[in-house]
Structures are given as C-alpha cells and as structure tokens.
Amino acid sequence: MVSAVASDEVSAHAVAATVTDPELPMLTLADLGVLREVSEQDGRVVVAITPTYSGCPAMDTMRDDLVHALSGAGYAEVEVRTVLRPAWSSDWITDDGRRKLAExxxxxxxAAPRHTGPVPLTLGPPxxxxxxxxxxxxxxxxxxxxxxxxxxxxxxxxxxxxxxxxxxxx
Incomplete structure (x- = not known):
C-alpha cells in the first residue's frame, strides 16, 4: 500500500495493471486487453476499460476492483469509464496473457476473424x-x-x- 497521497514511484497505470479479471483470475485486465487507458491529473485518476462483450456481467466487478486498488494506493478520486469503440478483440490479449491461459x-x-463487409450468417458453430x-x-x-x-x-x-x-x- 502507498500512503494517503499517491506515490510518484507507483503510477496509477501500474496499480491498475495489477487488477485481475474476475472471470479469468490468472489474467490482469492489462493481459486481457480490457485496460485501455489510465490518466492522472492533480490526484484524479480516469481509467478506460472495454468489455469483452456488450453486457459483460464482470464489468461492475472490474470497475469496483479498479476503484478499490487505486483508492488503496492513495488515489482519492477515481473514475472508471467504459469505452465501446473500438470494440474489444481477442487479438488484444497479450502474449503473456495467452501463455497464462494455457498454463x-x-x-x-x-487470430480473430477479419471481415471486410457483412458478416456471413451461419447456422452452425464457427x-x-x-x-x-x-x-x-x-x-x-x-x-x-x-x-x-x-x-x-x-x-x-x-x-x-x-x-x-x-x-x-x-
């Protein structure tokens, strides 16, 4: 833990990057590619995250865990924003994250499928x-x-x- 005033040695991004995914706890939000941006200004932290799916039930827990970790590190004001564009892609999972999943x-x-036009409708599983x-x-x-x-x-x-x-x- 850091003192009541955020330490210069522990950036908000470094703290946010340690928060794990509630459904895949072997991965951090950074490993999963969900953690998009962390900005700090005058003790205020704004974190941007992107859901893996619209309506992902883990988003509230991710948000709460980010606020808890950053508050615990001494950041008094934390805002977590959901960013939907561009949409998350499984390609955003880091190589380290892929290794952790396999382990x-x-x-x-x-690789995620690439479409250059309408997505074809198929009736069976991909x-x-x-x-x-x-x-x-x-x-x-x-x-x-x-x-x-x-x-x-x-x-x-x-x-x-x-x-x-x-x-x-x-």
Missing part, C-alpha cells in the same frame, strides 16, 4: 482450430458454444479426453 488449462484464442492446452493436439471437439462464461466455449480433447475452456476469437 491454467484454458485454450487461448487464435469452425475453429482449437488446440488442447494440456497435451497440445488439435484433435478436439466442441461440446458447447458457451462454456463457464459467454466469452468461452467448452471443448474436449479426443486424445487425452480432458474437457477444457477455449477463449473465443472475436
């Missing part, structure tokens, strides 16, 4: 090449398009037979 048994996303985070094989199957959270799908490895979450590419 936790969650398959990290591949085709993904998903690798098992435990044994590394690509011989996996989709069990459910929605896993433990809306941003993850549930898969099973056909080789080691273990189920696992996969962070969806968006």
């Amino acid at each position: 936790a048994g969650i398959s990290p996303p591949g 085709a993904r090449s998903v690798r098992c985070p435990r044994c590394g094989t690509g011989d996996t199957e989709l069990l459910s398009e929605f896993g433990s959270t809306a941003c993850k799908a549930l898969h099973r490895c056909r080789s080691c037979h273990e189920p696992f979450d996969h962070v969806k590419e968006i």
Whole structure:
C-alpha cells in the first residue's frame, strides 16, 4: 500500500495493471486487453476499460476492483469509464496473457476473424482450430458454444479426453 497521497514511484497505470479479471483470475485486465487507458491529473485518476462483450456481467466487478486498488494506493478520486469503440478483440490479449491461459488449462484464442463487409450468417458453430492446452493436439471437439462464461466455449480433447475452456476469437 502507498500512503494517503499517491506515490510518484507507483503510477496509477501500474496499480491498475495489477487488477485481475474476475472471470479469468490468472489474467490482469492489462493481459486481457480490457485496460485501455489510465490518466492522472492533480490526484484524479480516469481509467478506460472495454468489455469483452456488450453486457459483460464482470464489468461492475472490474470497475469496483479498479476503484478499490487505486483508492488503496492513495488515489482519492477515481473514475472508471467504459469505452465501446473500438470494440474489444481477442487479438488484444497479450502474449503473456495467452501463455497464462494455457498454463491454467484454458485454450487461448487464435487470430480473430477479419471481415471486410457483412458478416456471413451461419447456422452452425464457427469452425475453429482449437488446440488442447494440456497435451497440445488439435484433435478436439466442441461440446458447447458457451462454456463457464459467454466469452468461452467448452471443448474436449479426443486424445487425452480432458474437457477444457477455449477463449473465443472475436
């Protein structure tokens, strides 16, 4: 903890970058790419975050955790803003974040699909090449398009037979 006046040694950005995602606690908001901007002026901190999905139920917890961490570090006035443009992309997850996901048994996303026009309507689940985070094989199957959270799908490895979450590419 820092004294009642924010220390020059601990920037607001450094404090905000330590806050973890409530649904993926192995990742910080910075790892996830949700932490967009942190600005400081005269003891006031403004943090901008972007949800992974519109209506993400974790946004209130992220906001509360950011305010708590920054207040605890001595920043008296903290405002957290939600920024929707540009929309979050799974491409914003850092390489370190992808490594942490795999180490936790969650398959990290591949490259997000790129569309240069209308998004085609398909009736089945999207085709993904998903690798098992435990044994590394690509011989996996989709069990459910929605896993433990809306941003993850549930898969099973056909080789080691273990189920696992996969962070969806968006």
